[in-house]
Amino acid sequence: xxxxxxxxxxxxxxxxxxxxxxxxxxxxxxxxxxxxxxxxxxxxxxxxxxxxxxxxxxxxxxxxxxxxxxxxxxxxxxxxxxxxxxxxxxxxxxxxxxxxxxxxxxxxxxxxxxxxxxxxxxxxxxxxxxxxxxxxxxxxxxxxxxxxxxxxxxxxxxxxxxxxxxxxxxxxxxxxxxxxxxxxxxxxxxxxxxxxxxxxxxxxxxxxxxxxxxxxxxxxxxxxxxxxxxxxxxxxxxxxxxxxxxxxxxxxxxxxxxxxxxxxxxxxxxxxxxxxxxxxxxxxxxxxxxxxxxxxxxxxxxxxxxxxxxxxxxxxxxxxxxxxxxxxxxxxxxxxxxxxxxxxxxxxxxxxxxxxxxxxxxxxxxxxxxxxxxxxxxxxxxxxxxxxxxxxxxxxxxxxxxxxxxxxxxxxxxxxxxxxxxxxxxxxxxxxxxxxxxxxxxxxxxxxxxxxxxxxxxxxxxxxxxxxxxxxxxxxxxxxxxxxxxxxxxxxxxxxxxxxxxxxxxxxxxxxxxxxxxxxxxxxxxxxxxxxxxxxxxxxxxxxxxxxxxxxx
Amino acid sequence: xxxxxxxxxxxxxxxxxxxxxxxxxxxxxxxxxxxxxxxxxxxxxxxxxxxxxxxxxxxxxxxxxxxxxxxxxxxxxxxxxxxxxxxxxxxxxxxxxxxxxxxxxxxxxxxxxxxxxxxxxxxxxxxxxxxxxxxxxxxxxxxxxxxxxxxxxxxxxxxxxxxxxxxxxxxxxxxxxxxxxxxxxxxxxxxxxxxxxxxxxxxxxxxxxxxxxxxxxxxxxxxxxxxxxxxxxxxxxxxxxxxxxxxxxxxxxxxxxxxxxxxxxxx
Numbered sequence: 001x002x003x004x005x006x007x008x009x010x011x012x013x014x015x016x017x018x019x020x021x022x023x024x025x026x027x028x029x030x031x032x033x034x035x036x037x038x039x040x041x042x043x044x045x046x047x048x049x050x051x052x053x054x055x056x057x058x059x060x061x062x063x064x065x066x067x068x069x070x071x072x073x074x075x076x077x078x079x080x081x082x083x084x085x086x087x088x089x090x091x092x093x094x095x096x097x098x099x100x101x102x103x104x105x106x107x108x109x110x111x112x113x114x115x116x117x118x119x120x121x122x123x124x125x126x127x128x129x130x131x132x133x134x135x136x137x138x139x140x141x142x143x144x145x146x147x148x149x150x151x152x153x154x155x156x157x158x159x160x161x162x163x164x165x166x167x168x169x170x171x172x173x174x175x176x177x178x179x180x181x182x183x184x185x186x187x188x189x190x191x192x193x194x195x196x197x198x199x200x201x202x203x204x205x206x207x208x209x210x211x212x213x214x215x216x217x218x219x220x221x222x223x224x225x226x227x228x229x230x231x232x233x234x235x236x237x238x239x240x241x242x243x244x245x246x247x248x249x250x251x252x253x254x255x256x257x258x259x260x261x262x263x264x265x266x267x268x269x270x271x272x273x274x275x276x277x278x279x280x281x282x283x284x285x286x287x288x289x290x291x292x293x294x295x296x297x298x299x300x301x302x303x304x305x306x307x308x309x310x311x312x313x314x315x316x317x318x319x320x321x322x323x324x325x326x327x328x329x330x331x332x333x334x335x336x337x338x339x340x341x342x343x344x345x346x347x348x349x350x351x352x353x354x355x356x357x358x359x360x361x362x363x364x365x366x367x368x369x370x371x372x373x374x375x376x377x378x379x380x381x382x383x384x385x386x387x388x389x390x391x392x393x394x395x396x397x398x399x400x401x402x403x404x405x406x407x408x409x410x411x412x413x414x415x416x417x418x419x420x421x422x423x424x425x426x427x428x429x430x431x432x433x434x435x436x437x438x439x440x441x442x443x444x445x446x447x448x449x450x451x452x453x454x455x456x457x458x459x460x461x462x463x464x465x466x467x468x469x470x471x472x473x474x475x476x477x478x479x480x481x482x483x484x485x486x487x488x489x490x491x492x493x494x495x496x497x498x499x500x501x502x503x504x505x506x507x508x509x510x511x512x513x514x515x516x517x518x519x520x521x522x523x524x525x526x527x528x529x530x531x532x533x534x535x536x537x538x539x540x541x542x543x544x545x546x547x548x549x550x551x552x553x
Numbered sequence: 554x555x556x557x558x559x560x561x562x563x564x565x566x567x568x569x570x571x572x573x574x575x576x577x578x579x580x581x582x583x584x585x586x587x588x589x590x591x592x593x594x595x596x597x598x599x600x601x602x603x604x605x606x607x608x609x610x611x612x613x614x615x616x617x618x619x620x621x622x623x624x625x626x627x628x629x630x631x632x633x634x635x636x637x638x639x640x641x642x643x644x645x646x647x648x649x650x651x652x653x654x655x656x657x658x659x660x661x662x663x664x665x666x667x668x669x670x671x672x673x674x675x676x677x678x679x680x681x682x683x684x685x686x687x688x689x690x691x692x693x694x695x696x697x698x699x700x701x702x703x704x705x706x707x708x709x710x711x712x713x714x715x716x717x718x719x720x721x722x723x724x725x726x727x728x729x730x731x732x733x734x735x736x737x738x739x740x741x742x743x744x745x746x747x748x749x750x751x752x753x754x755x756x757x758x759x760x761x762x763x764x765x766x767x768x769x770x771x772x773x774x775x776x777x778x779x780x781x782x783x784x785x786x787x788x789x790x791x792x793x794x795x796x797x798x799x800x801x802x803x804x805x806x807x808x809x810x811x812x813x814x815x816x817x818x819x820x
Contacts, residue, residue, distance in 0.1 A: 490724070491765070
């Protein structure tokens with residue numbers, strides 16, 4: 001064990017030995033973003049070799065190390081710290097452990113590995129001492145930087161071309177997040193190449209990447225996953241990467257590769273990978289189509305990829321940020337879009353009286369309630385005759401058990417219309433006549449069922465002679481994970497404010513919607529980093545029916 | 554020789570006419586995609602001038618550029634408001650309901666045609682079915698003529714209903730037809746807020762939510778807008794537009810336009 005006094009002495013001695021600047025003196029020209037090979041002595045396990053990777057973000061430093069011992073044991077550790085002048089002070093969680101035993105570890109509150117690295121004047125060597133309070137071990141080590149040849153990793157762009165080395169860490173490549181509308185839809189993967197210029201005995205490639213954002217596969221069919229940190233026999237080969245979740249807007253991921261023999265790093269390389277933000281245009285029955293958005297994308301696309309198309313946009317603050325724009329037209333697609341974390345989603349199609357969306361409507365139309373994607377209030381009033389005669393569902397039948405009701409009374413099908421208010425960005429629409437129908441009770445007009453000559457002419461006659469209240473609900477509502485949602489359908493505010501409310505930002509209409517441009521205006525606005533007010537203003541210049549409400553997360 | 558010249562003329566004239574089709578004066582031989590057909594089903598089988606007109610109305614013309622010389626040249630090359638066929642096409646487009654609507658293109662044509670466009674639109678308002686009046690008012694959105702503003706302001710007093718079977722059938726409970734004054738209010742507010750960047754008082758509302766909004770609330774918002782328009786700020790904003798549809802030498806068209814404005818009660 002190394003006492004704190006001897007550790008201090010070691011630091012002082014190492015400072016002298018390495019000829020580093022005086023304590024407190026800065027060494028600003030030294031770039032620590034590097035991989036270092038380590039040789040050291042462990043207080044209980046003896047000599048070790050290994051490596052440590054240091055990432056210096058300016059305000060803080062992160063360290064990730066591996067040590068291997070003569071008996072074959074291998075230890076990994078992580079820490080964060082600060083750099084002051086020629087010295088890095090670091091401290092890690094109680095997470096040091098032997099490989100394959102990390103998962104079983106428990107934080108016990110004790111300090112993990114903590115210590116210092118002192119940087120040599122020429123920036124090529126480190127002298128370190130450390131101690132681990134969680135198990136009472138300590139060590140001292142020296143580290144030498146490993147230069148990168150820059151030739152281990154070749155990124156391949158969306159046009160299938162090798163990215164020039166000079167652009168590997170500046171531009172990088174862009175991936176779409178993994179969203180597939182059908183099982184047969186191809187994965188949005190990009191190949192990348194590992195290149196070994198000359199054979200290295202017992203050489204291994206080790207990849208590192210954030211597994212929450214990226215997946216790597218050995219094959220284009222995505223049957224052989226490669227986990228970060230798993231050693232691969234070093235040989236030139238093509239692997240595949242896939243986006244799992246969007247990078248933080250304005251930020252990116254780093255795909256790293258090391259060529260190692262044991263834990264000694266021979267070469268290393270890295271490239272920039274950005275997982276695009278996801279935007280969706282959901283085209284339901286009655287949509288104006290995709291022409292307007294297609295035109296925008298044709299003029300702004302990053303490369304030849306379509307479905308989704310990749311375009312470069314920016315954040316509201318002006319930072320460049322890529323987007324993957326999906327055009328979907330199925331219920332599965334709608335569910336995926338709405339449940340994609342942070343997505344921007346525009347629905348374009350009929351409101352269907354607040355029942356929900358309709359997809360895959362053939363000339364025969366729908367015949368039952370549950371063919372709609374039910375994402376509505378618990379009960380809503382629909383124009384059954386209109387759905388049959390003018391909206392493409394000539395054989396649509398609702399069951400009597402689906403008729404709306406106030407469950408607190410014995411009368412069959414006597415829903416109560418309760419007033420409600422919709423709130424926009426700058427005003428509450430309390431001068432509008434909008435109602436909802438609670439499943440039980442409520443203060444408002446009680447509506448009684450009136451039978452028609454045909455069953456589809458049954459109505460709740462107190463309304464206006466054309467509507468029937470149905471028990472609809474939202475069994476098909478997926479997890480609400482969108483950030484911004486535009487419902488481009490007639491009266492989407494009155495119809496969907498409650499069922500889509502409570503999450504993210506909702507752009508809604510207050511009137512009949514008919515402009516084929518507004519869905520594209522919304523998606524373009526989000527891609528171009530426009531504010532909610534700007535987007536609303538542009539949409540209202542086309543058709544003055546739009547408002548929005550920020551519900552928050 | 555004379556026969557040869559005649560043959561040349563017979564061949565050349567249709568070719569020249571074909572060259573005038575499409576924006577920019579060239580032939581419009583673009584393939585019609587499924588996406589285009591979804592937005593404009595009338596494009597199925599459309600050829601020649603009609604195809605070029607539909608492509609322009611639905612996809613190419615941008616009302617924000619209606620004041621540009623290029624847009625005006627393109628519009629005048631494609632739409633002859635003296636032609637019954639062209640007027641019929643525009644009137645049919647004005648009557649079109651969602652999702653096959655070309656309101657942006659119509660705004661561009663009406664504005665780019667200048668006084669002819671304005672008088673055409675007002676003529677449809679006067680003689681056309683009541684159902685199209687709301688869309689006629691919207692088509693004045695980009696008109697940069699004094700009479701465009703005057704007519705919209707004048708319509709704030711017109712309480713006649715604009716029947717809308719589709720909206721009535723599709724709206725939630727509480728629907729009541731928009732009136733001419735509601736459409737004028739909606740168009741004016743949008744134009745003032747988004748194009749003139751005017752900060753309207755809250756009492757004006759925002760021109761949205763009309764057909765579900767209680768009539769007394771609609772009337773109060775319209776009254777507030779009229780009050781603002783009559784105030785110094787409103788006059789200054791409207792006063793930015795100086796060109797009149799009646800400027801220039803007298804002509805039969807001007808005379809008919811003046812008479813139309815008088816019949817409609819526009820001062």
